[in-house]
Structure formats: C-alpha cells, structure tokens
Amino acid sequence: MSGGSVLVLGGSSDIGLAIARAFAAEGHDILLAARRPAELAADCADIGLRHGVKARALRFDALEIEAVESFLDGLEELPAIVVCCVGVLGDQPLLEQDPLAAAGVIRANFEGPALVLGALANRFEARGSGVLVGVSSVAGDRGRARNYVYGAAKAGFTAFLSGLRNRLASRNVHVMTVKPGFVATRMIAGLKTPPALTALPQEVAMAVLKAVRRRRDVVYVRRVWWLVMRVICAIPERFFKRLNI
C-alpha cells in the first residue's frame, strides 16, 4: 500500500508517532504537525532513515482556529490520510474549579480537532477522496465523575466524527473513529491501569493501519473494550450515578 502522504495532527504524541511509523513502514511519506516541530527533528530523521520515506514536521496548534485554513493552504499537497491525535487529559479536580482550564481541555479535545478535521473534510470532499481518522476515547461513551470534562469533550468529538462520516459516506471520503481504551503513553503515565485493558502505542498503530485498509467506521483497539463499554452504557442511570468507576 503506498499512495499519498499521511498527516498526523498531534504528531508529537506517543500514539501519533507510532501511527506515523506504521504508515511509513508501508511506504507513505509522513507529515507530523505539532506545536513544537523542532523537537520532532530526530523522529523525522529516524522515520525517514528506517523506512526510506520523506518525513517532515510542521507547526500546528489546534487551538488557533483562525489559522486552520492558512495551515492547510501551506501544505505542499493535500495528504491522502489525516490522523488527529490531539488531546489533553487534564486534572479533573482542578478543571472543576477552574473554568478557563476546563475550557482549554474542551477546546483541545473537541473544538480544535473537530474544526480542523471539518476543514480537511471540505477539501477531501472537493477532491473526491481521503481518509480522516479521529482518535477519540471510550471516556466519551459515558460521562463519569473521574474525568467528565475530558469525556464530554471526547463525546462531542465522537458525535462530530459520526456526523462527518454520515455526510461524506457517499463522497468517497472515509471517516474513522478510534477509541483506544487505555494506552501506555505519557498521557496516563501517572495512572495505574489494568494490563489486560492497556494497549501499547504500537498496538493502536497496527489496529489503525488495518482498520484504515478495511475502511472500518468505529474501532476499539482491544475488543474487550467494546464489551466493557456495552456493559457500562447498559447500567441504568439511577445505579450508575452511585458507582465509583
């Protein structure tokens, strides 16, 4: 599989880098978009050397909504595949007290990612091809006390992706939602998570690669998460509200 470059938004993320490597191994050129592109020079060199592809880093801040169109205009060519890994977990207790911080989390998980993918969708639609992959989260499947600011933003992102998919299904533009479950990255480095429910970034990357080939719509990386979320969503609200999970 070759054909077209892959743009990773949030290219400095552990998951995003793993995805970039997986696509590079298949012969795709790579663009890593991140707030501090200079820090990605070594990763670009490595990807290029290992896989004999072109890899570059670009400056991109998902919160600069007014700059989205000019960012896209600045690309040498419209990529074939875009993967958005932008996200911020945030410290829930703090977010409950600090509306500005909470707004930041909501914007970084929902507003920014949704609007940039929306802008790309328009260009893909015009071209008549393209794949958009949004990395959302199982946390968006049901709000919980532990992380509902993040969860609500991811829920919004998931709904946005679903709508985009619906809109573009007949336009040869594929939209995929990824709900990775726990992934051993720096985002959750401080948390203790059950090993059976925790994937490695490479595992997420392989799952995304496979799912893009098969044009899957919604992907849970480890199957067990699908079941876990089914169960969690099936619990009636009057019990759920008293649970601590």
Place this chain on the structure above:
Amino acid sequence: MKLSGWGQFPVVSCTLERPRVQADLQALLARGHGPVIARGMGRSYGDSALNPAMTIDMTGFCRMLAFDPVTGLLEAEAGLLLADIIAAFLPRGWFPPVTPGTRFVTLGGMIAADVHGKNHHRHGSLGNFVEWLDLLGPKGEILRCSRQENPELFARTLGGMGLTGIILRAALRLLPVETGWIRQRTLVQPDLEGVMAAFESSQDATYSVAWIDCLARGNALGRSLLFLGEHARRRELPDRLAAQPFSVPSRRGWSLPFALPAGLLNRYSVRAFNALYYQAGRRALTERLVDWERYFYPLDALAHWHRLYGRRGLVQFQCVIPLASARTGIARLLETIADAGRGSFLAVLKRLGAQESFFSFPMEGYTLALDFPVNDTTLALMQRLDAVTLEHGGRFYLAKDARLARETLEASDARVGSFRDFRRISGAGQSFASLQSGRLSL
C-alpha cells in the same frame, strides 16, 4: 523489578527506569542517590548492566539520526538495536562492520563492551568503526568524544562497560556489501594443532570461527570445525538469488517458554555438532552460500535459548590467551574441561588480531568461549580455568562475566589500576557503578 543478564545469573531486584527524553535521563543522574548504570538489551551474560539502586534502560533512545550514503556513517541514539540497523540498511547495501553473535544488542552496549566479531583478526573491534560518541558524564554534562575531541575519554569509553558515563549517541561506520549472503567454507580439523594451523593460514579470510568438541580427548583434543566466510559478491550468486541479492529466506522464530533441564542441551548440541562434523567431512570442504541471518545469528532464531540451561541459569567462560602461549594455554583449558567430565559442551575458538586499548577485552591471541549451567561443580571448574588463564598470561571478557574474583582480574590485567584511577579522578566512580564494578572494585 527482577533483572538479570542473558545468563539469568545472578537475578537481582533493581530499580529500573526507562527515560525517553534526555532531560529525564539527566534528572535521574542528578538525583544524587548514588551511582547508576546504563543498560541496553541485557545481552551481557552476568552483572555488567545491573545496579540495584538505579539501572537505566536506554532502549527508549533508539532513533536513527543521520546517514551518509557515501561514507556509510550512521549517527544514532545509543539504545538503537543492531537488528534495526540491519533491517534498515542491509537492503541498501550496508552491514555492521563488526557484530556479536546476536543482533538483539544496542549500539551503546556494543560500544561499552567494545565487541568483537568473527572478523577481529582482520578488522579489529567495533571501536575501530566508531567515529564519535556523545557521553553523559558524572555531572550531567554532555561531551562529544572522538579521536580528536576528548580522545582519552573516547578511548576509555570503548570497552569501559558503562563505567565512564552514559553513551547517548554515536556515529558508526557501516560496511558496504553487495548481497545478504556469505560464502562459507567449512574445514574439518582433527585436533587443536590442526585448527590453530588452519586459523593461522586463513588470516586473509574475512570471517573465521571454530567450534570445538570438548568431549574429545587425547589425540582428538581440539577436534573442531572451522568456519570461514566472505561476503558474497553479487556476481557470485546464482541468478535466482542475484535478482534480489538482499532478500533471504525468512525464518520462523521459535521461543522457549520455560527452562529445560540442563542435561538436555549438552546432549543435543553435541549431537548436532557430530552430525555436522561427519557431514562436512564427507562433503569435503564444500563451499556453500549461507544467508546473513543463519551465518551470523544462528541462535537468534531460538528466542530465550538460555532457558535451555535450566532454572539456575548459565555462566559463560571467555578468556583470551596471548599468541605466544596460546597453543599450550588452550590445550590446558580443554584438558581441564575434559577432565572435569562435564565436557559435553561446544566451545567457540577464535583468533583475535592485535589490539591496543585502555580496557577492551581483545588482544592478539586465541579466545575460547563456552557456556556452563550454573552449579557448584561448574563454578569450581571455572576457577580452575581462571588459574590456567592466568598461568598463560590471558585475560577475561567482562561482558560474559558474572563471578570473577577481584584478585583474578587484577592478576590478569595490568590495566585495571589505570582504569580505577581514571574513574576516581574523573568522578565517574561516584556516578556510575554496576554490580560487576562493585565486585571487581573498578
């Protein structure tokens, strides 16, 4: 976390950190909680890469940074795997200039042990191909070291077993090759005399190594198979291979899920040796093409083969005897092994070329390496082998060591004092230490 070297002896509980950015690595050093040791893939056999208080796993630093397709110079982070270097560069016509018998080692680990390969008599150790390295020193400073800049620190870091600092990055010159195949010749040798004469007359061969049957005694002492190898040129391949000279048949990997009783290994390895011995004898000196993987890394196909040695693990004995006394020294070692009646092992014999270095293992002579299951009898046998080595002016390979006595090391290697002084004066002694350096007071 329980850690060990490849021999799974000793197994020690160590605090292990795996930083991925330089600042985190520097912070670990700056904590001032006593010395740390860097660790690569833990393919050294014993306790070189173990420090209970703080062992730093360097495999998080594994990026390739630059490559010059004209000179073959690869710049990379120290945790990069040799296997990844081969995977990326062999298809482009480059091979590691020196390689140990496994490719699951890191660039940093290879430099720290200044590894040698089957071509040592021709090309020397890995250090010859290291253009520069960036070293994280005792105070968290980063120094570029090469033959021009900080030359002493550079030379001491080659073979310095992680005790001069932490290697962050290095530049390694790769070797151009035309194919992924080796032309292998097998010479059957009836005794030690024969195999050493054959080594001496094969000095032109790029690669040479011998397997010795340690069961053989008396007239057959040193009975062996000598393997010589050359990188095949493209025109030397049959057409069907020449079309894609770097693609070799893929091998199915096997893994040993648990430890087997130690006796099993001896029986099988010796049987395999005998089969080969007679086969090669019958087909008299045939030359054949062997792919790089089978030639250089036959053991890599069986992941966790060390578990063959049973639960208590294995120890490797590896010494080098200087050329002048090599004949008698190696003979005495083999006799000692055969006398112990535990001799159903294969030993590896290799001619090393001349090498001057601060603390690296190789010197001109013959190196003998063999594995033993850990038990009281083999540990006692190894002490007898130590004594024979000392008598013949030989020394020991720290990357294989788990049990050498400090006095033995001192008696074997006049360079120890200067290495200790350097560690004291530079401050490295306070910042970098392994269980091995503690045991040997380095």
